[in-house]
Amino acid sequence: SSTDLSTVGLNYQEEEITVDVKDEFYGILAKGDNRILQYNVLTRVHVLSFLSGLAECRLGLNDILIKGNEIVLRQDIMPTTTTKWIQLNDCHFHSCVDEEAFASARVIMFNPLDACRFELMRFRSVFSEKTMPFTLRVTASVNGAEVELQSWLMMSPGFSSNRDPLSQVPCENVMIRYPVPHK
Secondary structure (H helix, E strand, O other): OOOOHHHOOOOOOOOEEEEEEEEEEEEEEOOOOOOEEEEEEEEEEEEEEEOOOOOOEEEOOOEHHHOOOOOOOOOOOOOOOOOOOEOOEEEEEOOOEOHHHHHHHOOEEEOOOOOOOEEEEEEEEOOOOOOOOEEEEEEEEEEOOEEEEEEEEEEOOOOOOOOOOOOOOOOOOOOOOOOOOOO
């Protein structure tokens, strides 16, 4: 078992759990028309918790396999609905997750580790946006042994990494890698 029994009796004055979900998009675009040639979307779910005792947590995702079978429990303070459903592929879980419960009910049941950030799960999904979040224009000029590389990152209008109209962020932590030959 992955439960840290040394902290089971620990009581926090204020309990807190943070769930951090990040999508990582890796893509190769066609030169010229920016069609997506290859892509990979990896979603990572991290948890940090400060909970008293041996807490059992449940996390539900907008998994397409439960579409139409959502259950809102009476104790749910703010039940939410979604119109964006995703297919979870190649799921990997931390050892604190009850994988049998996920397989049968598609609910992530877990006893979180105490006071440390850990990856609860990761999965792959399909890129479902109609437009790319940005375009990249690159020029390279070669002058003898010196190569100058310039890049312009232009955000697509209306794209945001979140759907909250009051705090829209175009993209966060964008990394562009340029393969450079050794010789």
